[in-house]
Amino acid sequence: MYEGRKFPQFYITASSPCPYLVGRMERKVFTHLIGEDAARLNDTLSQGGFRRSQNIAYRPACEQCSSCISVRIVVDQFHPSRTYRRILGRNRDLVRLEVESRATSEQYSLFRRYIDSRHSDGGMAEMTVLDYAAMVEDSFVNTHMVEYRLKPRIRLAGPDPRKGELVAAALTDRLADGLSMIYSFYDVDLSHRSLGTFMILDHVERARALGLPYVYLGYWVPGSDKMGYKERFRPQERLTPEGWRLAE
Structure with a gap:
C-alpha cells in the first residue's frame, strides 16, 4: 500500500x-x-x-x-544455460559503465541506428535528439544509464574504458527489490554478440552483486514476436490477479 x-x-x-x-x-x-x-x-x-x-x-x-503480463527474473534461482554462457563469453571484451542519466550524442547516434533498423514503424521512429534527452533525463526516480563499451585496444592515457566504442546501452531504474530495465538498444551490426540478451544476463549479475532479488523486464505478450524473447529467461515470476507467481 x-x-x-x-x-x-x-x-x-x-x-x-x-x-x-x-x-x-x-x-x-x-x-x-x-x-x-x-x-x-x-x-x-x-x-x-x-x-x-x-x-x-x-x-x-x-x-x-x-x-x-508483467514478468521479472528471479535472480537467486537463475543459472545461465549453455547458450547463455556462450553469449557471456562472446562479450567478455566489453566493459560495463554505470553513468548518470545524461543523454549524449554518442548514445543518440547508436539509438537512432537501432530504431531505424529494428523499429522504424514503431512509436519511437520519430524521436529527435531532444525527445531522446527527455526520455533519459526527465526523471525524479533512482535511474541511470548502463553503457557497454569495447575494451580499447591501445591505452593512450591509462585504462579508461570510456575510450572504447559504445556498442550497447540500457536505461535502468534501481528499485527497492530489483533492477528495472526501462529501455535498451545496441549496435545492430554486431548480431553475432546477441547484445540484447547479453544486457539482460548482465543485469541479472548486477542485481545478484547488489543483493537485489529481481530484474524487471516489463511486459511479456504471448503471440507478439516483439515481446516473445522475455519468456526465455527462467525462472521468472509473472503477475497474476493473485499476485506474483512463479511461471511453470
Whole structure:
C-alpha cells in the first residue's frame, strides 16, 4: 500500500491501436512520478505491474484483452544455460559503465541506428535528439544509464574504458527489490554478440552483486514476436490477479 503524503491521481487514455497484437486496441491507466515521493511511488507501482516512461507510470487497462503480463527474473534461482554462457563469453571484451542519466550524442547516434533498423514503424521512429534527452533525463526516480563499451585496444592515457566504442546501452531504474530495465538498444551490426540478451544476463549479475532479488523486464505478450524473447529467461515470476507467481 502506498504511504506517501498524497495518494496519486490516476488517469486513463483513449483507445488506440495495440503496438503488439494486430487488430487489438489498447488503453492505459497512468499517473505522474514527480516530487519527493516519486521514487517510493515508482517502487510500489512497479511491484504492481506498472512501467515507467519519463515521469509517467503506466499499465495496460484494455477492455477486452489481458495479454500483457508483467514478468521479472528471479535472480537467486537463475543459472545461465549453455547458450547463455556462450553469449557471456562472446562479450567478455566489453566493459560495463554505470553513468548518470545524461543523454549524449554518442548514445543518440547508436539509438537512432537501432530504431531505424529494428523499429522504424514503431512509436519511437520519430524521436529527435531532444525527445531522446527527455526520455533519459526527465526523471525524479533512482535511474541511470548502463553503457557497454569495447575494451580499447591501445591505452593512450591509462585504462579508461570510456575510450572504447559504445556498442550497447540500457536505461535502468534501481528499485527497492530489483533492477528495472526501462529501455535498451545496441549496435545492430554486431548480431553475432546477441547484445540484447547479453544486457539482460548482465543485469541479472548486477542485481545478484547488489543483493537485489529481481530484474524487471516489463511486459511479456504471448503471440507478439516483439515481446516473445522475455519468456526465455527462467525462472521468472509473472503477475497474476493473485499476485506474483512463479511461471511453470
